[in-house]
Amino acid sequence: MDIKTTCPYCGVGCELIISRNNSQMSLAGDQNSPVNQGMLCIKGQTLLETVGTDAKRILQPVVDKNLVSWNQAIERIAKLFTNTKKDEIGLYLSGQMLMEDLYVAKKMTQKFGIQNLESNSRLCMYSTVAANKRAYGADIVPVSYADIYHAEVIIIIGSNTANCHPVVFSHIKKSSAFVVCIDVRKTNTSELSDLFIQVENGRDMELIADLPQQNWFVGKKVLSVYSQGLTQTTDATDKVNSLINMHIQTGNINKKGCGVLSLTGQPNAMGGRELGISSTDLTASEFFSTPQIKTLWVMATNPAHSMINYRKIDNLIVSDFTKTLTTEQADIVLPAGSWSEKSGHCKNSERRYLMQNAFLPFAGNAKADWEIICLVAKALGLSDFDYKSSNEIWEEMAIDTSWQPQIKVREQLVEINSPARDYQPVINNGRLLAQWHGMGRTGRSKTLNKLTKKEANIESIHHISNNNLFKGRAVELDKYSKQPCFKSVKI
Template identity: 30%
Template sequence: MPVKTTCPYCGVGCGVVADRDADGKVTVSGDREHPANFGRLCSKGSALAETIGLEGRLLAPLMNGQPATWDDALDHVAGQFARIIREHGPDAVAFYVSGQLLTEDYYVVNKLSKGFVGTANIDTNSRLCMASSVVGHKRAFGSDTVPGCYEDLEQADLLVLVGSNSAWCHPILHQRMLAAKEKNPACRIVVIDPRRTATCEGADLHLPLRAGSDVMLFNGLLAYLAGNNVIDRDFVGNVTSGVADALAQVAGQTVARTAGACGLTEGTLELFFDWFARTERVVTLYSQGVNQSTSGVDKVNAIINCHLLTGRIGRPGMGPFSLTGQPNAMGGREVGGLANQLAAHMDLENAAHRDIVQRFWRAPVMAEKGGLKAVDMFDAIADGRIKAVWIMSTNPVVSLPDADRVRAALDACELVVVSDCMRHTDTTRHAHVLLPALAWGEKDGTVTNSERRISRQRPFLPPPGEARADWRIVCDVARRMGYAGFDYAAAAEVFREHAELSGFENGGRRDFDISALATCDDQAYEALEPVQWPVTRDAPSGTARMFETPHFFTPDHKARFVAVKPRAARNATSRDYPLVLNTGRVRDQWHTMTRTGKTARLLSHIFEPYAEFHPEDARMAGVKHDGLARLTSPWGKMIARVVVTSEQRRGCVFVPMHWNEEFAGAGRVNALVNPAVDPLSGQPESKHTPVKADPFRPKWHAFILSRNEITRPASGYWVHGQAGNCWRLELTGNERPESWRDWARTQLGLDDVAIEWIAYRDPAAGRYRYAAVRDGRLEGCVFIAPNHTLPSRVWLIGLFAEQELSANARMSLLAGQPFGDGEDRGAIVCSCFGIGRNQITAEIRNGADSVEAIGQCLKAGTNCGGCKPEISKLIATTAIPLPSSAAAAQPQLAGSLTE
């Protein structure tokens, strides 16, 4: 029976329909009735059914690596937490949680920490992506309120994307924007980003500003608006405060001065300013490029100031819009998931709010001051102030900055408890106690997306092994610690309490209010339709847009301008570290890959961690395209594949944040990342780390493809994962074995008499190829070279699908390239349909001159649309050859063909 649920990836909050047949096979499709996506799913969402297998799952509690009963594990956690609190006080324990938790999970762990243990040392990985936006909202509106809704993006005439590669990070929302632009000829899209990202392919203007200069740019826009009298004087005069100070801060800031500071041409910047000034319906969307900064809060307020000055907020098609990174980053904020918050959008530092929550919870104690934010929390673990930490549904050894210090902190901690669905992550290997949690498809609860829309996550799979819901695990520990108030029978009961608290002594004084849902019974909770908060007696169907009546949640009910002054990054570049490292995401991977890394389809787009350089920076560093580079910062090192492109801004290098020690050796970029944080939000500076780059030149390079999983090396550079019907391992080394043949056979683990070996050796060139065939089928192959120049893997991976290798396929293995009728699809561009670069360029040369034409020929781009920017770029850059009668030469083999 089909079950409607919600995607577990980004903050768009797409509706999903999961169907499980009688044999247990699950299919996933988009929910056509869900207002976030109307049936569309991105490549990650489309592949959800491929990620729900039990391979690698944590299915029973473990203590010190040994199986344990739930009773023993829970008794140990409760007893040790109680002892440490008794001996060292409540601030000696901490909880580090996640936007992957459901709201019900988040609610009970915050209740336990702040109202019963009495510590605010609970923070969330949402600190790493959304904390600056939270503080910016509160400074401007008096509350953490996202004003708009997705419909605003379709009603706007100008969409400004700041530090947001929405084409890859929020693809379904990006496709909604592009569709709206196509319907509205007046609509323009502007992208403000140091890199030319995939999002720029659909934009009318790209401003490649100098990294970190966003405040200067939006202060310049504010000055331009004021200088050209683009001011909604009634709005500013009646419902805002602080405008005089904000304008005084930008007085005299000219377009020329702004352009110079931002590294932009004056004409390009003035064009953007003019579009903003002349366009009433403007939505400014921002994401991690704004938030992940030591001046992230100021960047948020610089954006909001421009909307306040023009009165462009609270009306259709306009407003500042924060795009959240996780499926429940918003839900975590609703229940006080950050160390400086209380539940129901109340303030921890506000004594009246503490009293409200304490009385409602009937809590014995209440934390009275803000707790340690994420980076500070792990510093406190490192120096022994925090002696026990419970980590839930997140992987901080990969995702936090200065990640090697985080790893060392956990090694030194007296008690590390980890609740997770996966057995092996970079973080779980440091746990004393592992508690098996439910995963997506098994969980029951709610999440809230970027537009304040609450949606249900419903289970369609049975709990595997001994796994339990996170909220239930927390309650089991709380009761063992002697705390009342944790006797919930189901997630619906937790939700009702959460909803009731939101309306408790509210009276319209707080933005977050879903009290109309507090009386929903279990049946109504099960059937709950997506709804945007506030959901009150006066608005029982929810609220699409906030501040339509300009009443803000400040003491005087006025929105506040905030005068912000541009500040340099905390750690500047230098002669020793001349480049600025900027981290981010790729299209088909999610966070630290514990889910998306399980599917070969998603790994096919980008298999290895990479570093993107401007050509001049690559030349200065001595690194070459497709070679390897070692990146070094004052905090750590990593190795990545080099991509040289003029679409990268000079002086910057971009590296994705996903790879970890389960998938790559020396591939954790956050080991390098600057641990400096915004002084107000505590959000780390993930977009501006000073680094240097050097060529990494091992003595040999190799890749291995095998039908059986390949053992990963203990050290050195390597990348491992699934690839079609086989496993793939990329690796390098400095020590040459005595016999490459014996080494290859050992790597494949195949040496019985039934194996037929195909081999090619060219010792003079240092190139070797070995393939193992059993009963006509390819079992594995090993390709070795003295440098990174190795054959395409895509066509080789395709050979594993053949039941019997043809003569041409055997020749291909020797030649190192497709032979005869073989086809090399090239690097995968469309992961939904497995369409490669070579296939697309061939159709372009045959006359397909649009993305739509490619879709008709190959289906590429017709599902999620996430590959459309890459297809568009290929159309623009593919040369159309002149007719030629030259016959294609057959591949020539050098060296010796021997066993």
């Protein structure tokens, strides 16, 4: 039996086929997929090494470190929500949750009157959302992967696409375009590009303004591709608008092979962005720095590992499929279904709705995120949460899934207001080809771990004080990954 599904890692959205023959399973890229045309990177190829249970898999609800029934856990959450002021409750979601999960989470918070709904995808996406609204009048991604094959020049800026979105990079390398990489550091992408321009930290806006003078630019159809190198900085919205401005001024927009493509980090970052999963009150990082939030429900993400300003929350609820630094600190831990056990939709970087389909039963007592949220909503006395399947939720959402490769956008130049700044030494981080986020899934793959050890000279850093960057630091291995390349540095 063959089951078609979508890779749960990056926002490229590669489709794959799982073939089951009795207890044997195999996996291959879907040759008929317009997204990846059969291609998969090493993370996609090794997905079957990451399914099933291991010692870290969460199989049963836990309250105050004791195994409990679902009823007991849900009752406790309902009590916490009822006894906490509404503006002191938060839900922190993830771009790895499916459309149906995000939709019921938003519905529950709206019905119960919680303002503080946020997703980790805000960290990388919302500067692009703001920039698109300023330039195009709405958050529109006007181009698609098809434009890669129509472009004559592709500028990759602030993105190590070869590591972070490998199948998009394969499309780029298969095209006949002249590839220009702009980054502050040498990467796999810069090595494999036709031209590498090493920009000083924070000087990208000046560089973008100069690009149209270059010989390789003049008279060519230009496509720009970017990710967190532009979007995770304090003046990120202006940086994205500088790039869009440059495309508008040179006529490289609203034509095949021309425009600006943001590469989304997670499989459903685009979907969460379009559903408007964003707090009306606090920013994503403020969820973890303000004492305002007393009761926080974190789903499918590991902020204790990744948030620089993470603090212990009074009442912490975490849904996840695997133990993490965050589940370790939680008062209530809920066993969520894993990628291989859940069905629903996600939306990739080029705006296509794709299906993730279950091919294994839920491990232990795990449940889909949407189902867990519905249990809590019903325990809070809210109506209209009696869904029998994710299909019923999808029908209620009534989303138009039609897709077009190019969308015409308004061409509004935006005034850039970011002041010139004197840049201090800055730490730059990135992603390894063979690992993903906090390694909750990729860390289960022997193949990926072996590949990672070969990159042991790379150091990823968090919990760092910029001022004391290079002073007497003690290095320790990441508690869960035990990988030498994922070191945390304490000053």
